[in-house]
Amino acid sequence: MNLMMLLEMASQGFGSRRGIESEDTALSYEEIFRAAGAAAEEVRRSGAKHLALLDVSSPAVPVALFAAAWAGVPFVPLNYRLTGDELHALLARIEPAYLVTEPERADTLRDRAAIVTTRQDFLAAARNNPTPEPSWSMDPDEISILLFTSGTTGTPKAAVLRHKHLVSYILGSVEFGAAAEDDAVLVSVPPYHIAGMASVLSSVYAGRRIVQLPNFDPAEWISLARDNAVSNAFVVPTMLSRIVESLGDVDSADMPALRALSYGGGKMPLAVIERAMALFPDTAFTNAYGLTETSSTVTLLGPDDHRTAVASDDPAMRQRLVSVGRALPSIEIEIRNDEGEPLPPGERGEIHVRGEQVSGEYLGRGSVLAADGWFPTRDGGWLDEEGYLFLEGRVDDVIVRGGENLSPGEIEDVLLEHPAVADAAVVGIPDEEWGEAVAAAIALKPGQQVTEAELQELVRQQLRSSRVPTRIVFKDELPYNETGKLLRRIVRAEFAQA
Amino acid sequence: MAQLKPGSRIRSDVCDTEMMVIAAPDSDLEVICGGAPMIELNAEPSGATLADDAAEGTQLGKRYVNEAGDLELLCTKPGKGSLGAGGAPLQVKGAKPLPASD
Known part of the structure; x- marks a missing residue:
């Protein structure tokens, strides 16, 4: 298994379809495939052991992600808000690295990585150089992505996602080529967030064109969505809150093309989601819960759940609106007490998850998965009688x-x-x-x-x-x-x- | 052919079809494509040819399952042959699409 299999299928199945577009660049799936191959050749030749990206969203993100998979090195998207010692410490942990970054940074980081190139030079070379014959490792255990956690509680840990985890996630949650020809997804989460990585992979496999918003701003999000007739988008709760606020005192958001809006990554205030559903009456809302260590989404609260909850007078049904929904078909969930014993519905404990997409591994620290595959998330929560999961914050809190x-x-x-x-x-x-x-x-x-x-x-x-x-x-x-x-x-x- | 392992890939002996194994029974099960047993991805084709009565083709990205539901294959490269196992044709698995979550 290799992520490249997903891109190769997209390139074979709908190669001429536009896969990504930004202000100045548009690439079809076939062009992303060819660019990934050419970039992989550069990375191989450099001898680098990691392909790092320290940059906002741009077409260089999918090209670099797949180039790393083709070359057989981990892709490491770094938080572009980091500077100085914090950043240098992370770069030291992944040397020798091939680093793609923004032009303003390239010079100052020259001696921090084996190869330092700007986003523009990287893309230009990838598009102009010849694509080698397809050849990549199919070893499912090779590392595909290293994601440094935000380090809100200490030194950042590098979560290890192997090809088998990410491919399993995509095959378990996305139907190949399911997007309509004119579908487009607006990606406003940064590449160093698991949702940013997952959106690239899901969109490529579904055949859904990616429109990127490099720096989130509610007014820009709204105009970009309107101008590009965006059909799908993912936001974190604070983004939705600011979008709703920015729309102001109107009856409707006036985005008829927006069919689906998914959100996750934090707790959604009830007032925000209720207001959003009123402003986007024809949009299907989905709440997704997942962690970096689980290759993104493990539970979903789907559009029907949202509508049923909002229309109900029953407090228990209405409460579903603040649930994160039910497990994906490929995922099992258990709530356990401090002794590790499973708890019945309604009782609070720690959320444990199991499935092919679950990694639970950190670089240099090994895996925290139990021998039988269960991952302790350190998130607290409880399940209702029908398997809807409610989050209660971090166990450590x-x-x-x-x-x-x-x-x-x-x-x-x-x-x-x-x-x-x-x-x-x-x-x-x-x-x-x-x-x-x-x-x-x-x-x-x-x-x-x-x-x-x-x-x-x-x-x-x-x-x-x-x-x-x-x-x-x-x-x-x-x-x-x-x-x-x-x-x-x-x-x-x-x-x-x- | 050795027992099928989830995650492994097999190819047709007689056409371009390639499949990734998503799920497989614990017992040995021979998968047929275009009338001939499928082979490991790196194996050399035997020289057999496509059987006329097994030439309905495979479709990229579709999942194929047996009646028992314990065999599931994903088509990673399409070809001219049609698929079977245990004496019966494999069926395209109906998509139950989840809402896009990212």
Whole structure:
């Protein structure tokens, strides 16, 4: 198995169809295939052991991804927001590397990688040089992509995704050539995010043209979607929130071509998804949950689930809107307690997943998969009677107060019900009496007011008194990273300083 | 031919067809394409020719399954032969498309 098999099939099946387009470049599937081969030849000749990309989305992304697969070296998309020592440390871990980067960076990184080339030079050479005879390893165990985790809790780990994981994910979730000739997907997540990688692979195998937005901006997203008659898009919750905000006080988003909008990568506030569904009445919404270590999506809340939940008066059905849906057919899910025993529906524990696409491996640290293939996600959650999964935040974020485990997500959900509250983050802070105490950082809606005591009373009424935040601070906004992950360690650090 | 292994690839002895094994039974099962047993991807064709009564062709990207449902093959390269196993033709598996998630 090799990712190249997916591109080769696309090139054979619909080679002349346009595969990707940006402001200044458009490539058909056959052209991506030929460019990947020519670039692979360059990489092989250089002797580099990794093909790294430190850049925003551009047509160089799919070319480099497949060139690495063809050449038999791991593809390493790096976070382009990193600078200085952080970046140099990552580059040192993948040397000797062939690095594709933006022109402004190329000179300063000249001595940090074996080969440094700009996106433009890389693409030009790939398109002009001859394509070698197809030949790539079919060893399913070779490393396909190394993705450095965001390192929100320490030194970044490099998640290892092998060809077998990614090919299994695509074959298990995408039907070959399923896209219509004029379908287009708008990709606004960066290449160093698993969703950015998955979107390239899914789109190529489905035959869906990729339109890229290198730096997310809600107004640009809207105009790009309209101008290109975009049919599909994936966004993280913060992006959808900003898109909805940017559309303002209108009745409809006026994007009739947009048939499907999927989202994932963080918790979607109920108010945002409800507003979005009202603004995009003809668009099918899908919530996808997955991790880097699981080669992207493992559960889906599909369009019908969304519609049924919104139309229902039954609170249990309506709650499905904040679920991440059910497991893909190729994935198994179990909720387990601290002793590793499976829990019945309704009970909270750690989410474990199993399937061919699940890697659970980090470079230099080996695999955290159990012998029978189960991967402990460190995400907390519970399943309802019909297998719908509800997320409860990271297990490591659980607050242990006087021996009782408290889930921040449960308390945040109650706080968010208050009409004045725009956003809430609950963390544990050191406490002499209880070990940990509950603290909450709150962002208010513009022009709204609420007292600490009112919020404490709200939590006391709906949950047990142990869940009532002993400290509450009000902030203009809460800290998120650029892909929409709440940075709890910053919230915690701010409480520690105060 | 040796037992089929998920992830491995086989080719037709008589046409261009290539298949990747998605699922296979534990027991030995001979897959036929164009009237002749399929061979390992790197094996040399025997020189056999396409049988007239097994020439309906294979389609790129389609999944082929047996009646029992324990054999599933993905067509990675199409050809002129038609597929069979255990004395019966393989059928194209109906697509149950999932919503696009990325």
